[in-house]
Amino acid sequence: MSDSAPAFPYKLVxxxxxxxxxxxxxxxxxxxxxxxxAAAAAGAAHIVVTGRAVPWTRHxxxxxxxxxxxxxxxxxxxxDAGAHRLLTTLTLDRQLAGLALAKIEAEVGALALAAxxxxxxxxxLIGPGYQVQGLLQAVPFTDLAELWAEPLTKxxxxxxRLTDDELADxxxxxxxxxxxxxxxxxxxxxxxxxxxxKATGLSLxxxxxxxxxxxxIAFGDMPNDIPMFGWSAHGVAMANAHEELKAVADEMTLSNxxxxxxxxxxxxxx
Numbered sequence: 229m230s231d232s233a234p235a236f237p238y239k240l241v242x243x244x245x246x247x248x249x250x251x252x253x254x255x256x257x258x259x260x261x262x263x264x265x266a267a268a269a270a271g272a273a274h275i276v277v278t279g280r281a282v283p284w285t286r287h288x289x290x291x292x293x294x295x296x297x298x299x300x301x302x303x304x305x306x307x308d309a310g311a312h313r314l315l316t317t318l319t320l321d322r323q324l325a326g327l328a329l330a331k332i333e334a335e336v337g338a339l340a341l342a343a344x345x346x347x348x349x350x351x352x353l354i355g356p357g358y359q360v361q362g363l364l365q366a367v368p369f370t371d372l373a374e375l376w377a378e379p380l381t382k383x384x385x386x387x388x389r390l391t392d393d394e395l396a397d398x399x400x401x402x403x404x405x406x407x408x409x410x411x412x413x414x415x416x417x418x419x420x421x422x423x424x425x426k427a428t429g430l431s432l433x434x435x436x437x438x439x440x441x442x443x444x445i446a447f448g449d450m451p452n453d454i455p456m457f458g459w460s461a462h463g464v465a466m467a468n469a470h471e472e473l474k475a476v477a478d479e480m481t482l483s484n485x486x487x488x489x490x491x492x493x494x495x496x497x498x
Contacts, residue, residue, distance in 0.1 A: 236270035303429030425455035
C-alpha cells in the first residue's frame, strides 16, 4: 500500500454469524476469509456477534479456526474462543421470565417453549411442540419444573398461528416492562434479560479490545442486529436481511451466499 492510499477506516469489524458471515452450509467462503484477514492486517479486529449461546457457537468457531472474542446469546455471553473460556455471562431472572410468559400467554394463548441454560456446556431444552431450527442439538423436556431448575441465558417461544413478527410484537406489548424480546431468525423469537441486546455484549467486548463504537463497522441480517447497528458507526445489512434491519442500515450489500461482507471490506481496503 502506498503512502497516499487511505487507511482502513475502522478498527473493529463486527459480524453476525447465521445469514451473515456463514453461508447456508455453515461455512465461510475463502473470499470472505481473505477479506477479513486483509482487514486485520490493516489494523481491524474481527469479532463474531451472534444470537447463539456458546454451546451452539463454539463448534462453528473451532471449525472456522476463529480464536478471538465472540459475543454470544444476544450479548449475554462474552466468550474467548481461543481459550474456550467464558469472560462474562448474564442470566435471565427466572421469576420475571415466568411472569412474562404468563402475561404473554394470557394475550395470545399457549406457547411452545425452549431455553438455553447458562455456561460453556449449558443444554438447550426443547418443550413439546417446539420446532428446532436446523440441526442444533437439544434436550427434550415435558415438565415445566425442568425449565426453571438451572440458570438460563434466554427463553425461546413459538406460536401455532402467529408469525414471528406478530409474536414478537405481542410479547413486547404484554411483557416489555419485564423482559426484552427479539426476533433472531425464522422461528426464533427470544425472551432476554431486560435491556440486553447484541450492543450490550459488543460494547463490553470492544472495551476489552480498546476499540470505540465510532471505530466499528457491523454486518447483520435480522432485527436482533438493530441494536448492534445503533451502537456501531456503520451498519451494513445483507441482501437477505429482514426489512426492519434494512430500514435502519447505513448500507446494503450482497447476500451471505454472495460474499456480501467481502464486497464491502474489499471496497474499504482499496
